[in-house]
């Protein structure tokens with residue numbers, strides 16, 4: 001029996017930044033943790049189920065105040081399902097720093113979770129939460145992370161219209177010092193995805209499908225497409241695979 005968490009986690013680093021994909025499995029959860037080596041400040045790209053558990057497993061609770069920005073690529077549960085518990089933990093431990101949350105404009109899943117959290121705890125939340133709804137080519141800079149959002153094409157699985165209808169979805173380019181970290185989120189092959197990863201020092205790319213479907217609406221990248229995107233970056237990691245149990249059954 002393999003260690004499932006180790007099988008689905010990844011790590012990349014240089015002298016400016018540490019990038020940890022604490023866990024990434026399609027349809028379950030994905031969380032990317034970027035830590036600045038200059039300041040110790042942290043940024044999360046997506047916050048899937050178990051993000052709090054995986055942050056604690058790193059051996060420190062400094063993240064309670066050190067997370068500066070949480071950038072969420074789209075509203076699918078496997079990319080934002082860990083937000084509520086993380087906010088709850090930050091409240092319980094008395095976070096004082098303001099928290100920035102970036103989400104695609106129109107991403108009701110994220111705004112609803114934050115709204116529910118505020119409604120439940122209102123004046124007992126000891127930190128301010130700023131939700132920034134961002135769109136294509138929107139820049140968002142804090143003292144620690146310089147972020148650019150790029151629109152990508154992700155088909156909404158909840159779309160029952162039979163039309164090729166896309167959901168609000170973004171990839172992110174994050175700069176720490178001279179280092180550029182890129183993350184596609186979920187996407188089919190598109191110009192936006194190319195723009196996300198172009199010249200990145202490390203590109204984190206979803207590679208959910210083992211092969212591209214011949215027809216139908218495209219939801220995810222195939223392994224081959226993800227490799228092709230990766231060639232546009234200096235280095236890349238392929239994440240967001242299907243769970244082994246699904247592949248074995250499929």
Ligand SMILES: [Zn+2]
Pocket residue numbers: 074076154186
């Ligand atoms: Zn998705």
